[in-house]
Amino acid sequence: MNVDLTAPQSKRESDPxxxxxxxxxxxAIPTKREMPSRATPVxxxxxxxxxxxxxxxxxxxxxxxxxxIPAKAVTAIIGPSGCxxxxxxxxxxxxxxxxxxSRLSGQIRLFGEDIYGPRVDATLVRRRVGMVFQKSNPFPxxxxxxxxxxxxxxxxxxxxxxxxxxxxxxxxxxxxxDEVKDHLDRPGTSLSGGQQQRLCIARALAVQPEVLLMxxxxxxxxxxxxxxxxxxxxxxxxxxxxxxxxxxxxxxARCSDYTAFFYLGRLVEYDKTEKVFTNPSNKQTEDYVTGRxx
Amino acid sequence: xxxxxxxxxWRKAKNLIMSALSLACAVAVIAPLGLILFYLIKAGxxxxxxxxxxxxxxxxxxxxxxxxxxxxxxxxxxxxASILGVPVGVLGGVYLSExxxxxxxxxxxxxxxxxxxxxxxxxxxxxxxxxxxxxxxxSTYAGGVALGLMMIPLIIRTTExxxxxxxxxxxxxxxxxGISRWKIIVRxxxxxxxxxxxxxxxxxxxxxAGETAPLLFTAFGNRFWTHHLRDPxxxxxxxxxxxxxxxxxxxxxxxxxxxxxLILVIFLINIxxxxxxxxxxxxVAK
Numbered sequence: 001m002n003v004d005l006t007a008p009q010s011k012r013e014s015d016p017x018x019x020x021x022x023x024x025x026x027x028a029i030p031t032k033r034e035m036p037s038r039a040t041p042v043x044x045x046x047x048x049x050x051x052x053x054x055x056x057x058x059x060x061x062x063x064x065x066x067x068x069i070p071a072k073a074v075t076a077i078i079g080p081s082g083c084x085x086x087x088x089x090x091x092x093x094x095x096x097x098x099x100x101x102s103r104l105s106g107q108i109r110l111f112g113e114d115i116y117g118p119r120v121d122a123t124l125v126r127r128r129v130g131m132v133f134q135k136s137n138p139f140p141x142x143x144x145x146x147x148x149x150x151x152x153x154x155x156x157x158x159x160x161x162x163x164x165x166x167x168x169x170x171x172x173x174x175x176x177x178d179e180v181k182d183h184l185d186r187p188g189t190s191l192s193g194g195q196q197q198r199l200c201i202a203r204a205l206a207v208q209p210e211v212l213l214m215x216x217x218x219x220x221x222x223x224x225x226x227x228x229x230x231x232x233x234x235x236x237x238x239x240x241x242x243x244x245x246x247x248x249x250x251x252x253a254r255c256s257d258y259t260a261f262f263y264l265g266r267l268v269e270y271d272k273t274e275k276v277f278t279n280p281s282n283k284q285t286e287d288y289v290t291g292r293x294x
Numbered sequence: 295x296x297x298x299x300x301x302x303x304w305r306k307a308k309n310l311i312m313s314a315l316s317l318a319c320a321v322a323v324i325a326p327l328g329l330i331l332f333y334l335i336k337a338g339x340x341x342x343x344x345x346x347x348x349x350x351x352x353x354x355x356x357x358x359x360x361x362x363x364x365x366x367x368x369x370x371x372x373x374x375a376s377i378l379g380v381p382v383g384v385l386g387g388v389y390l391s392e393x394x395x396x397x398x399x400x401x402x403x404x405x406x407x408x409x410x411x412x413x414x415x416x417x418x419x420x421x422x423x424x425x426x427x428x429x430x431x432x433s434t435y436a437g438g439v440a441l442g443l444m445m446i447p448l449i450i451r452t453t454e455x456x457x458x459x460x461x462x463x464x465x466x467x468x469x470x471x472g473i474s475r476w477k478i479i480v481r482x483x484x485x486x487x488x489x490x491x492x493x494x495x496x497x498x499x500x501x502x503a504g505e506t507a508p509l510l511f512t513a514f515g516n517r518f519w520t521h522h523l524r525d526p527x528x529x530x531x532x533x534x535x536x537x538x539x540x541x542x543x544x545x546x547x548x549x550x551x552x553x554x555x556l557i558l559v560i561f562l563i564n565i566x567x568x569x570x571x572x573x574x575x576x577x578v579a580k
Binding site for chain 1: 396461463464466467468469470471472473474475477478481482485486488
């Protein structure tokens with residue numbers, strides 16, 4: 001079966017109807033400024049990327065990329081180093097533009113809204129699109145608890161009770177609560193590597209994003225911690241749209257629903273994960289997933 | 295490999311010579327400090343007593359008296375200088391590390407480095423022109439401005455350096471949480487580097503605490519208590535200078551004592567710095 005992922009929503013009719021604001025309905029959380037509209041998504045497509053090109057100075061890293069990332073599913077992006085997958089990921093939450101000399105063209109819509117629109121505040125986009133990095137980076141001056149609530153605290157949630165409630169929920173979602181609940185005031189950096197990475201996931205979840213971007217979240221972890229992160233991804237996809245960049249093809253095969261293969265800054269193949277790994281339609285994809293290069 | 299006995303002996307000899315040379319240089323670094331301290335304690339310790347720390351200078355000809363006004367004066371000048379120098383210096387460092395473009399940064403760094411090399415008497419002249427002339431008189435303000443201006447380039451560079459040490463991952467993590475830029479800088483980046491920033495400030499304070507030249511025609515010195523910042527004020531280095539070139543033995547004795555007190559103040563600042571910098575980034579500021 002050849003699934004056309006330029007329109008993934010048509011293939012997922014069996015999914016439950018779309019809820020307003022994927023993720024957790026937390027419109028009750030007061031924020032100082034009005035968030036960008038979190039209106040009902042027009043479809044199950046989370047990101048609609050069209051003709052995306054990215055540059056670092058003179059060097060073009062991503063060429064004419066168009067794809068749709070389905071909501072409440074895990075989309076893996078694979079490809080050899082330097083193929084533009086991290087750059088692409090950082091375009092989705094407007095982190096690419098922070099690099100000096102970087103540029104991009106094309107359009108990215110998040111639930112129908114152009115996140116590069118002229119009146120869109122990048123900071124607010126980043127609240128909707130959380131990110132977990134390759135290297136776990138809990139803030140060294142903060143305790144475990146403060147690390148989770150920092151996003152709420154610095155985004156104007158004054159009510160301590162609300163923050164603590166969300167701290168617990170986020171830590172539970174990140175499957176870390178039971179391990180840390182008795183020492184929430186210990187430094188965040190005192191946790192083990194795997195715990196630190198889950199702490200970072202909890203920190204990202206606490207601000208209630210709609211999408212979670214993960215840039216090789218387990219590449220610095222041992223197999224057991226990796227398994228935990230992968231299990232967590234399976235849990236989280238019920239509520240969140242997840243985009244994960246990984247070098248580990250087994251990981252992509254295990255935990256993603258859709259897989260995009262990038263090569264030299266171009267999208268080579270994008271399909272259901274099963275299809276990409278068992279019956280890729282492109283020779284390059286086949287060579288890559290079977291380990292013949294890259 | 296050459297294993298002949300002569301070669302091995304020669305190699306060992308070279309090793310010994312180099313070790314001895316570097317040891318000699320290390321001693322040369324430490325020795326002046328030891329000599330200064332030894333001399334200061336020998337000559338000054340006897341003169342430090344309760345009177346020295348609590349009394350005003352006695353009129354010429356009378357023995358006894360102290361430098362209490364100069365000690366307080368130095369602290370006052372340091373406080374004033376910090377009020378001017380710390381915010382400007384720290385924010386300048388923040389600009390260099392967090393905001394500035396490559397070209398502007400190059401010029402600011404260049405400027406700060408040149409200013410760090412400007413002779414301290416020149417700072418005195420600058421403060422004289424900026425404060426003493428318009429205010430028509432020597433004042434504590436003028437002394438504070440002279441020292442504060444000296445602190446700025448020192449603090450800018452140290453602040454920038456410690457902020458650049460904060461891994462970029464923390465900035466990115468905070469950005470990805472949708473936190474606004476200035477909050478990230480103040481609440482995360484500067485907080486992470488706080489000890490380093492404080493260290494830089496203390497080192498700058500310690501550096502200007504001993505300055506005499508910029509105070510000669512700004513703070514000017516005062517043999518009495520200063521009741522208003524518009525008036526000239528005493529400072530330890532000035533007092534030491536005045537007493538040291540005087541013809542009185544008792545004043546010479548007090549100059550030694552003053553020097554010892556000044557060195558102790560700077561020593562305390564440095565010890566404070568050492569305590570602060572121990573275990574940087576490793577413990578939680580809760």
